[in-house]
Amino acid sequence: MLLRLNTADTRPLHEQVAGAIRRAIADGECAPGDRLPPARDLAQALGVNANTVLRGLRALRDEGVLEFRRGRGVTVAGGADGRSVLLERVRELVADAARLGYGKDDLVELIREASA
Numbered sequence: 001m002l003l004r005l006n007t008a009d010t011r012p013l014h015e016q017v018a019g020a021i022r023r024a025i026a027d028g029e030c031a032p033g034d035r036l037p038p039a040r041d042l043a044q045a046l047g048v049n050a051n052t053v054l055r056g057l058r059a060l061r062d063e064g065v066l067e068f069r070r071g072r073g074v075t076v077a078g079g080a081d082g083r084s085v086l087l088e089r090v091r092e093l094v095a096d097a098a099r100l101g102y103g104k105d106d107l108v109e110l111i112r113e114a115s116a
Contacts, residue, residue, distance in 0.1 A: 005046055013048050017056030019088075020046075025065065025076055026085045032078045036066070039074075063087060 003020040005013065024030050036042070039057060043050040057074055060066040065087075067077045097107045 003042065003046060005048070013052045014055035014059065017042070017046065017048065017053055018059045021056065021060060022065065022088055026088060030076045032076050034076045035072070036074045036076070 003017075003024060005016045005020060009016055011019075021030075021036070030036070036057075037045075039053045040050050043053045046053065057066060057068075061068055061074075064077055067075050069075065094104070094107065097103075097110075102110070
């Protein structure tokens with residue numbers, strides 16, 4: 001799994017780490033059940049602190065993309081590839097809506113109208 005961070009990106013590093021892992025899953029580099037490298041190895045490869053990587057991994061766990069198992073490390077959750085793709089598309093939609101001046105409530109209303 002080859003991860004890269006964009007040094008020009010203004011988002012916090014832990015969000016960039018989570019986004020890079022999300023993209024790797026969406027691109028098929030990691031399949032459900034695959035084990036991720038240890039956080040220290042990821043941190044060293046990315047040139048960031050291990051706590052930054054752990055914060056990104058915890059965010060992905062909370063989203064249901066990763067599973068933490070004692071003694072087995074961090075694995076990609078079943079169905080994470082589809083969920084990861086959908087979540088990335090939702091984030092893009094929210095960002096596009098914000099650029100057009102729509103708030104989250106406006107976006108929710110638009111989604112309700114579209115699904116009716």
